[in-house]
Amino acid sequence: MKIRWILPFLIVLLSSNNAFAMHIADGIISLQWSLLWFALVIPFIFLGIGKIKKLSESELFFKPLIGLLTALVFIISVMPIPVPIVGTCSHPTGVAVSSIILGPFVSVIVSAVALLFQALFLAHGGLTTLGANIFSMGVVGSFTSYAIFRLCRKMGLGIILAGFLAGIMADWTTYAATSFQLASGLAKEGEMLSLLWKISLAFVPTQLPLGIIEGGITAGALLLLYKRRKDILLKMNVLQEEGK
Amino acid sequence: MDLWLDTSLENSRKVVTEINEFFNANNFRFPLDARLKLLLLFFVLVLTLSSKSLIFPLTIIFLCLLSLSFMKINLKKVIVRISEPLFIVFVILLIKSIFSQGEILFEFLIIKIYKGGFLEGLEISLRVLACALSVSIISLSTPFNEIISSLSWFKVPKTLIEIMIFTYRYLFMLLDEALVIYCSQKQKLGYSSFKNSVRSFGYLVGALLIKTFEHCESIVQAMKQRGYEGYVPIRKEKSFKKIEVIGSLIFLIIIGMVWWL
Structure with missing residues (x-):
């Protein structure tokens, strides 16, 4: 009896070298759920666009900068990283870096464009599930990492540790949101919680270590910026004048 | 590491x-206005997601494969490209077949494949494949x-x-x-x-x-x-060609009828 429960997870873990299991593909969740996630994401998109318009009125470099950072997030999130222990690959989200530097609303736009590119060119994620994927990666990931970073800084933690924690939480909360979306979209009446548990369990072996790697990447990126181009961190309000 | x-x-x-x-220019063998392509893609995705039978996604998969051969795109490349949805399809089919209850379709050692779960998994899998192939065709054929x-x-x-x-x-x-x-x-x-x-x-x-x-x-x-x-200037679109609009409408009517069946 036990093997019936263990087998699918074993196959999931062993069958693929590139388990890009992060973004929800087209066709998995129903049309109603897709529309619901789009509806939830639209206000964030428009707030993000409003923010970009306002900022680019005073600074002409802002739009090209967002374009470049989106390209960077796209590159980070298509890097399949083999996760130690389980022998599968997954990929970091890259939203922690963008939300810390650009702020959460603009980071939603960065994620939206990166996800659209992934869906169109690489068949990672999907077009009808774009709303759901933007919600998990763009909204949940960006806002959590930004909030954690700011909270840690207020508590007096250094920029590196704050970045590390923000990176970890961006990854873990994104996957938690994806698990919830999958469970709510696939579950029949009454089996939502058990399905959520199974899906979360399937994500744990890859996402637990990957979250820590993403934290390391975010901290490393901020450390390098702090050492070499502190002016960028000051310009983007990541650091205050006297801040460390 | x-x-x-x-x-x-x-x-x-x-x-x-x-x-x-x-x-690259060699791949563009689907001469249709990009706006019509996106509109058709939108309708195909909506109809696929709302279809209740296996016939509609199967028809879309067949049409996509036909278009791919018409466009002379290497099928191996497309399979590599949609490897993520294919992997998801495999997992969904497996989990749905094993974790369901009811009539047993077949038994292998101690693993039981349940008919209801298998059919449900198959329905989702075909939907995923139909959507992935449709999006691939549009993105492979549109600059x-x-x-x-x-x-x-x-x-x-x-x-x-x-x-x-x-x-x-x-x-x-x-x-x-x-x-x-x-x-x-x-x-x-x-x-x-x-x-x-x-x-x-x-x-x-x-x-x-x-x-x-x-x-x-x-x-x-x-x-x-x-x-x-x-502000970056964006290219203005030309007006639609009548033949393309009529062709697209006929295609929509046909797939609409298949969806209705």
């Missing part, structure tokens, strides 16, 4: 280089600038479109930079242990961020000299 980062960067270069390859101008015609916010243009423009440049920095890091004993590798990878992202800002400063300077005032 060293080995897997090597593979990761190589893979991402391959993946992004493939994007460029897809838009990026046409997608952008069509999105503009559909009144997608201009700011979003401008960011897409900038992203596409600088994607390949940043990836080349990433490979150069990575090789340089390796020569300076980066990626020598797990801890060192995470730090090196972080520095790689940090170095790319610095490059991003440096490029941005010089790009904006160059753009300003060419008259950039904060």
Whole structure:
């Protein structure tokens, strides 16, 4: 009896070298759920666009900068990283870096464009599930990492540790949101919680270590910026004048 | 760690280089207005998601495979491209078949495959495949600038479109930079242990961020000299061809009828 429960997870873990299991593909969740996630994401998109318009009125470099950072997030999130222990690959989200530097609303736009590119060119994620994927990666990931970073800084933690924690939480909360979306979209009446548990369990072996790697990447990126181009961190309000 | 980062960067270069390859002139054998393509894609996706039988997604898969052969796109390339949805399909089918209850379809050792779960899994799997193939066909047959101008015609916010243009423009440049920095890091004993590798990878992202800002400063300077005032002009679309509109309508009516069956 036990093997019936263990087998699918074993196959999931062993069958693929590139388990890009992060973004929800087209066709998995129903049309109603897709529309619901789009509806939830639209206000964030428009707030993000409003923010970009306002900022680019005073600074002409802002739009090209967002374009470049989106390209960077796209590159980070298509890097399949083999996760130690389980022998599968997954990929970091890259939203922690963008939300810390650009702020959460603009980071939603960065994620939206990166996800659209992934869906169109690489068949990672999907077009009808774009709303759901933007919600998990763009909204949940960006806002959590930004909030954690700011909270840690207020508590007096250094920029590196704050970045590390923000990176970890961006990854873990994104996957938690994806698990919830999958469970709510696939579950029949009454089996939502058990399905959520199974899906979360399937994500744990890859996402637990990957979250820590993403934290390391975010901290490393901020450390390098702090050492070499502190002016960028000051310009983007990541650091205050006297801040460390 | 060293080995897997090597593979990761190589893979991402391959993946992004493939994007460029897809838009080479040889692949464009689907002469239809990009706006009509996007509209047709929208209807196909909506109908696939709302279909209640296996016939509709099967029809779409068949039509997609037919179009791929018509477009002379290598099927192996398409399979590699949709490997993620294929993997998802496999997992869904497996989990649904094993974790369900009810009538047993067949038994192998102690594993039971349940009929209800298998059919449900098959329905989702076919939907996923139909959607993935439809999106692939459109993205493989439409140049990026046409997608952008069509999105503009559909009144997608201009700011979003401008960011897409900038992203596409600088994607390949940043990836080349990433490979150069990575090789340089390796020569300076980066990626020598797990801890060192995470730090090196972080520095790689940090170095790319610095490059991003440096490029941005010089790009904006160059753009300003060419008259950039904060807006990128987007190509205006021509009017539709009657034959293409009629053809698209006939296609929609036919697939609508299949959906209704």
